[in-house]
Amino acid sequence: MTNFLLKNLKERLWSASSFWLSLSLIIWLFGVGGRDLYALPGLIGFILLFIEVRKKQSLSLSFSFIFKPSFTIFYYIIVSIVVLATTILSLYSFRWNIWDVGSYSSSIFNLSEGLNFNSYLQLPASHDHFTPSLALFVPLYWLYPSVHWLTVAKALSYLSVPVVVYWWLKDKTDKKSCLALSSVFGIWLLLFYKPAVNSRLFEFSPSSLALPFIILAFAMMEKRRWLFFAMSMIFLLGLKEHMGIVLIGFGLYKIFQRDYSTGALLSGLGFLISYTMIFQVMPYFREYQPFINTTNHLLIPRLLHFTIFKES
Numbered sequence: 001m002t003n004f005l006l007k008n009l010k011e012r013l014w015s016a017s018s019f020w021l022s023l024s025l026i027i028w029l030f031g032v033g034g035r036d037l038y039a040l041p042g043l044i045g046f047i048l049l050f051i052e053v054r055k056k057q058s059l060s061l062s063f064s065f066i067f068k069p070s071f072t073i074f075y076y077i078i079v080s081i082v083v084l085a086t087t088i089l090s091l092y093s094f095r096w097n098i099w100d101v102g103s104y105s106s107s108i109f110n111l112s113e114g115l116n117f118n119s120y121l122q123l124p125a126s127h128d129h130f131t132p133s134l135a136l137f138v139p140l141y142w143l144y145p146s147v148h149w150l151t152v153a154k155a156l157s158y159l160s161v162p163v164v165v166y167w168w169l170k171d172k173t174d175k176k177s178c179l180a181l182s183s184v185f186g187i188w189l190l191l192f193y194k195p196a197v198n199s200r201l202f203e204f205s206p207s208s209l210a211l212p213f214i215i216l217a218f219a220m221m222e223k224r225r226w227l228f229f230a231m232s233m234i235f236l237l238g239l240k241e242h243m244g245i246v247l248i249g250f251g252l253y254k255i256f257q258r259d260y261s262t263g264a265l266l267s268g269l270g271f272l273i274s275y276t277m278i279f280q281v282m283p284y285f286r287e288y289q290p291f292i293n294t295t296n297h298l299l300i301p302r303l304l305h306f307t308i309f310k311e312s
């Protein structure tokens with residue numbers, strides 16, 4: 001079936017994976033397909049790409065023009081401009097729910113004034129989430145207090161993924177193949193990997209900064225450069241209380257690689273850190289009061305259910 005399709009469609013432009021992937025990128029770039037329509041031609045493109053690679057054992061099949069450095073850099077610059085512009089302008093378009101970005105920005109602004117307090121929630125900042133890594137934004141708030149520091153940082157984190165992937169793969173293959181692999185894998189992460197997609201569409205969450213640092217930490221783990229691995233993980237663990245799951249994932253990877261001692265150590269640390277932050281550190285900062293997010297998530301559906309049935 002594969003040979004039949006390629007034989008009968010090879011003379012047609014729309015039979016090439018590069019056509020469908022390029023179409024997906026164009027639809028995503030201009031936003032004419034809403035939130036998800038761009039994914040349909042992208043899915044077709046990746047299926048055709050898989051067929052082409054299986055047939056020719058090469059990624060440079062219909063991508064010979066795309067993987068030229070000049071074209072790749074030009075397209076990357078265009079995408080970066082669009083993402084940064086829409087990120088800044090979305091704040092003024094009334095299309096964002098600015099609850100989270102306002103809340104985190106309030107905490108950082110107060111921290112820049114020496115206060116551990118969230119003015120939006122009228123609570124200590126560490127009462128809501130454990131996010132000490134956001135203290136890195138304090139010097140920027142000294143220059144000028146603005147939520148744009150957070151939203152632009154989120155956009156830059158999103159855009160840095162293909163570059164980080166290229167750095168990760170550059171010593172694993174030749175330069176041309178590395179550009180092809182990092183382009184395809186980077187595009188997949190940006191357009192189809194749901195956490196990355198959500199980080200671009202959502203106004204701001206500390207964990208939206210995590211993806212490039214997860215890739216960096218994984219590369220450092222592979223290279224056994226444990227000091228840089230530890231530095232990356234400390235930043236990740238300070239983004240939010242649940243980021244210990246990254247260590248657990250790395251540990252499971254090591255276990256599947258039959259490095260049982262390292263895997264058990266990393267997974268054990270991940271469980272221990274997550275448990276400690278969620279059930280010990282955060283309760284201490286909120287004087288062991290109920291976690292406000294958990295309370296709201298439990299109470300709001302019950303109140304809504306009660307109100308509906310009471311009125312009916």
